[in-house]
Amino acid sequence: MKRPVLIDLDEASEMTPATAPMVIDDAPQGAAMQRVASLATRRASPLAKWFWSLLVSIVGFLVSLAAWNFVTGLIASHPILGMAFSALLVIFCCVLLAIALREMSAFHRLRRIDTIQTEAATAHAGGDLPMARKVVGHMTSLYASRDDTAWGRTQLEERAPEVMDADGLLDLAERSLLEPLDARAVAEVQAAARQVAVVTAVVPLALADVFTALTANLRMIRRIAEIYGGRSGTLGSFRLVRTVLGHLVATGAVAVGDDLIHSVAGGGLLSKVSRRFGEGVVNGALTARVGIAAIEVCRPLPFQALKRPSVTGTVQRALTGLFGQA
Structure with missing residues (x-):
């Protein structure tokens, strides 16, 4: 007859579901906008530039040599068809010239905004009334042509002749000319943030x-840029996109910062329900930050008399009703 076997049981674990450590998910970081910023600011190597x-x-x-040989041969064999094809080539070259002139005009408008920004900074710094x-x-x-x-x-x-200091004159110009344009620009930022968040x-x-971002x-x-008069081709x-995103990446502003804490907190709460919802809120907030940076880049005057739009306020107005309280 076998003797009973004594099996020592391990001590009961003190770990219970109530005492188990909480698993903390990583807060959404807006991966889509991070990729967009990386793609837009990636610099090609000198070797790649030479290659292309x-x-x-x-x-x-x-292509030019082949077209020339084709046209001359066609004129020699079929003069009428050759002349017709030559006319098409001339029209095509005129269209290319028009496109080139439009691009040059767009760069001129952007440089015009840059010039005003530089002169305004000089006037602000030195209190230069003639420059203002x-x-x-x-x-x-x-x-002048804007309704x-x-x-x-x-x-x-009416009021500019009464102002005798540079800062006051520039503040008056900012309130008079840029306030309605700021409202339109912020509306564009809200629309873009809403679209990116929803998708x-x-x-x-x-x-x-x-792709959507x-x-x-x-x-x-x-x-x-069009709103502030710097319509670009x-x-x-x-070039404008690289300038805006390059500035954001250089200053670390594409990462989550102080002005995104509220939005990231909202995204973190929503990520408990759906990871995609949390990413949507943060991507929308990063889009709003890019938009506000674009406003600062395209605006002829810096924010002095008027308050700079905040990322949190812009995101709240853009996403209200989409995911509850964003």
Whole structure:
């Protein structure tokens, strides 16, 4: 007969569901906007620049030579068809010239805004009244054909002679001319932030949020530039985007910072329900930050008399009703 076997049981664990440590999920960081900023600010190597420049030159030379040989051969064999094709080529070249002139005009408008910003900074720093009057004259000329600044221009013309200091004159110009434009620009930022947040939260496709964030930010920055009188062409838009996002990346402003704490907190709460909702809130907040940076870049005058829009307030107004209290 076998003896009973004595099995020592381990001591009862003191760990219970109530005493178990809480698992803390990482707060949403707005991965889509981080990727967009990285793509937009990535600099090509000098070797890559040489490669693409030489490739474009070689291809352009070959295409031009082939077109010339084709046209001369066609004229020799079929004069009427050759002349018709030559006319089409001339029209095509005229269209290319018009596009080039439009791009040059867009760069000129952007440089005009840059000049006003530089002169305004000089006038502010030195209290230079003649320079301030020059800035006001440039701004009045810039918005001379704008109906939405007609009332402001009238008020500025009436009150400007009474102001005898540079800061006061620039503040008057800011309130008179830029206040209605600021409202339109902030509305564009809110629309872009709302679009990015909704697509990030709703669309489950892997790259849909990145594509939406990229296109929405491009469109937002271009419209903001148009609002402030710096309407840009295709090349000018990419230059403007690189300027805005490059500034944000250089200063670390694409990362989550103090002015995004409230939005990230809201995103963290929503991420308990849905990770995509939390990412949507943070991506919308980062889009708002890019938009406000674009306003500062495109605005002829810095924020002095008027209050700079806050990211938190912009996101709250943009996302109200979408995810509850964002």
